[in-house]
Amino acid sequence: MPFAFEPTEIPEIVLIKPQTFADARGYFMEMYQSSAFAAHHLPTSFVQINFSHSEQGVLRGLHYQKHPAAQGKLVAVVRGAVFDVGVDIRQGSPTFGRWVGRMLSDENHHMLYIPPGFAHGFCVVSEVADVVYQVTHEFAPALDRAILWCDPDLDIAWPVEAPRISAKDAAAPRLREADNNFVYG
Secondary structure, eight states: EEEEEEEETTSSEEEEEEEEEEETTEEESSSOHHHHHTTTTSSSOOOOOEEEEEEBBBBBEEEOOOOTOOOOOOEEEEEEEEEEEEOOOBTOTTHHHOOEEEEEEEETTTEEEOOOTTTEEEEESSEEEEEEESSSSSOGGGEEEEEOOOOTTTOOOOOSSBOOOOOOHTTOOOGGGGGOOOOOO
């Protein structure tokens, strides 16, 4: 199998480790295979691919889209390194308000699948980072939302002390005040 699928502390968030084939020229790996993802109950249909280029210290998130345009995200780093985070925002979930964070880099080749019902964000810990993420629903500006990256109720252990953030992310509400229509179950 070209991938190892590892559930995280929140089982719906899955760490994916692709098998790499390296030689003196570089390396090769598969980033997605429909049958392997289906066998692990992950999406097999992504409808949009996003690319983000950021410098060290940039933090993007915590973002999500409400139903009916909720997005699952398969996140990979093709250059550099990021600390990638998913936060459970499903009302009634036993893990509501908890987060999972993993280091994703062009060296470890790890990917993270973050399902609908979770907010997503990352911060860049290398000089620059190029992040590619496939999503299960197209961008819907009217349903685009954010949660404050430094919400004290979430207590995310970001590895940067004074991140560079957008005005939108700086003005985002805390989880308890967020416009959110996700319900567990």
